[in-house]
Amino acid sequence: MNEKKLIRTVEEFLDVKIEEIQTPPQGMDSKVLFVVDQERKEYVIKLSEGALVDAKAYELLAQNDVKIPVPKLFGMFDFDNKPVIIMERIQFPLLESIPVKQMSNYISSMIKNLKLIHKVKSQKSGFLNNLDSKKSWKEHLLSKFNGTDSELNWEEISNREGIDKELVLSAVEKIRDEISNTIMIDSNYSLIHTDFNQRNLFVDTKTKEIAGIIDWGEAMFGDPIFDFARVRMYIWHFDLGQDVVENYYNIMNYTESERHLDNLYWFTRVVEYLAYYSEELNEFNLDRINMHQKFLRKNFV
Structure with a gap:
């Protein structure tokens, strides 16, 4: 995966400038990045086939007015023929x-x-x-x-x-x-x-x-x-x-x-x-x- 290209795509999508990038422990079938923009706002970038399912689940929960603590979804797009979702970073420990x-x-x-x-x-x-x-x-x-x-x-x-x-x-x-x-x-x-x-x-x-x-x-x-x-x-x-x-x-x-x-x-x-x-x-x-x-x-x- 071309990480620099992905970051540029995220910047264009969000209209921000990414200033920091962290790579957390990875899942078996996904690529996840933590990024921070010029205003110190933090995001999670997830590239995975399962990202579409994440987005669908969040949509179903919202449609049914189910109020549980899930990250805010800022958007999604395709990158190298794989779905990418951009979410807020949760500020609590696992x-x-x-x-x-x-x-x-x-x-x-x-x-x-x-x-x-x-x-x-x-x-x-x-x-x-x-x-x-x-x-x-x-x-x-x-x-x-x-x-x-x-x-x-x-x-x-x-x-x-x-x-x-x-x-x-x-x-x-x-x-x-x-x-x-x-x-x-x-x-x-x-x-x-x-x-x-x-x-x-x-x-x-x-x-x-x-x-x-x-x-x-x-x-x-x-x-x-x-x-x-x-x-x-x-x-x-x-x-x-x-x-x-x-x-x-x-x-x-x-x-x-x-x-x-x-x-x-x-x-x-x-x-x-x-x-x-x-x-x-x-x-x-x-x-x-x-x-x-x-x-x-x-x-x-």
């Missing part, structure tokens, strides 16, 4: 920067914001950039484990370094059967973020509220419990304790069938994330692979 012992303080705000997001409804299930798909929510979830999702080739994934092939293929088969035999919603779908985690949430340490929600590239319409199960996985990832788990379930007040779905969706993520962690074997990913496979050996296979 949740991942908070000491682990304080992370549980934000769970009630996470759930509150998710419930607001879920007020946006659709009679079609699917990703925001592919709502013409005729797949039901159940069919979408099943595609992750039955070989029809081209990005999740479990035979190939199970042969990667660090992956216990027999364990993972057995877990995939059990999840596939469980999904097939579980009743799931088939209408009145909710807008779901799908990746509500510590790297996509900014927090106000004084109020203990979520202060910013970013990275909507995987947003879709589906079962809202799928989003809540990501919060449950967050509690597990950081070993926040049984008291926090019990408080989560007290807040959610699930019926028996909803509790079953929450567990199932959490388990699907435990397996699915092995595919992503095994793409690059750094120390963090290896720790997560070991954590997920230990969980599967003990609880699911």
Whole structure:
């Protein structure tokens, strides 16, 4: 990517002069820059195929008058055949920067914001950039484990370094059967973020509220419990304790069938994330692979 050319394009689009450029830690499929103009106004520049979905999510939230803390969108354009969005920079720390012992303080705000997001409804299930798909929510979830999702080739994934092939293929088969035999919603779908985690949430340490929600590239319409199960996985990832788990379930007040779905969706993520962690074997990913496979050996296979 020609960064200088991109900056010139941003300057022309905003009619400003960019004076400072920072490159934060990057996502797997996006290029992000922090920039400051001549009046010290700060922006985030995001170049990614998912940027279109970000913009669509912000549009849906605004149309439905859903008041949650998302960055202001200044505009979008194409650059080298990829979409670019320009957003305000959120002036709060990411949740991942908070000491682990304080992370549980934000769970009630996470759930509150998710419930607001879920007020946006659709009679079609699917990703925001592919709502013409005729797949039901159940069919979408099943595609992750039955070989029809081209990005999740479990035979190939199970042969990667660090992956216990027999364990993972057995877990995939059990999840596939469980999904097939579980009743799931088939209408009145909710807008779901799908990746509500510590790297996509900014927090106000004084109020203990979520202060910013970013990275909507995987947003879709589906079962809202799928989003809540990501919060449950967050509690597990950081070993926040049984008291926090019990408080989560007290807040959610699930019926028996909803509790079953929450567990199932959490388990699907435990397996699915092995595919992503095994793409690059750094120390963090290896720790997560070991954590997920230990969980599967003990609880699911």
